[in-house]
């Protein structure tokens with residue numbers, strides 16, 4: 001999440017933004033414009049800003065960590081424009097509208113927001129949008145240009161330990177994606193209690209944070225993720241993800257961080 005400003009000394013947030021009722025893009029544009037104003041214009045600007053006294057919390061739309069055409073030909077620029085630019089943006093904007101009306105949820109980090117609004121399986125209205133924002137940020141970072149190679153070193157060892165072989169893991173992940181009904185996600189997660197990797201399917205917006213698992217890789221199974229490139233051919237999309245898009249670099253970094261919370265014995269992922 002983009003940190004723009006925080007107007008409260010007791011604001012507990014590092015990943016949230018406090019601002020006026022204007023949307024993030026307007027705030028950024030106006031703050032840039034103010035630097036070039038004369039004193040008279042600044043004074044008028046300050047007077048105008050005083051009229052916008054309501055402070056609300058909102059999240060920003062985070063960009064994928066690559067250009068929108070960087071995953072071609074396996075995921076088109078058009079898909080990224082629609083999936084990130086419209087669907088993901090829509091979740092962010094809908095969440096911000098909900099949070100503006102809910103003081104109780106004010107001050108939560110995104111992880112807290114997801115866990116709190118999941119409400120032990122009886123989700124509050126904010127849950128779907130909050131989880132979908134988090135899920136999509138995580139999904140973009142689960143892919144990379146030139147992805148899909150074999151994982152290496154520690155994460156490969158952990159996969160071989162928990163799935164017998166990388167080929168078996170790949171088969172199970174694809175099978176999970178193809179047997180998932182309707183819209184949802186498939187995940188490679190690290191189970192905290194069992195201290196092992198596992199494949200998990202979730203419906204709609206649900207993600208493994210609600211069970212305290214640590215996500216390592218995710219694949220979006222909503223049709224909006226693949227219909228422009230693959231029509232209704234989910235199998236082709238899932239195989240393409242595994243063979244050409246999945247980022248084992250991101251997975252290795254996530255595993256390295258996860259080992260700070262889950263003791264897997266000898267460090268399997270060298271920490272730089």
Ligand SMILES: [Fe+2]
Nearest residue numbers: 087220222225
């Ligand atoms: Fe999606």
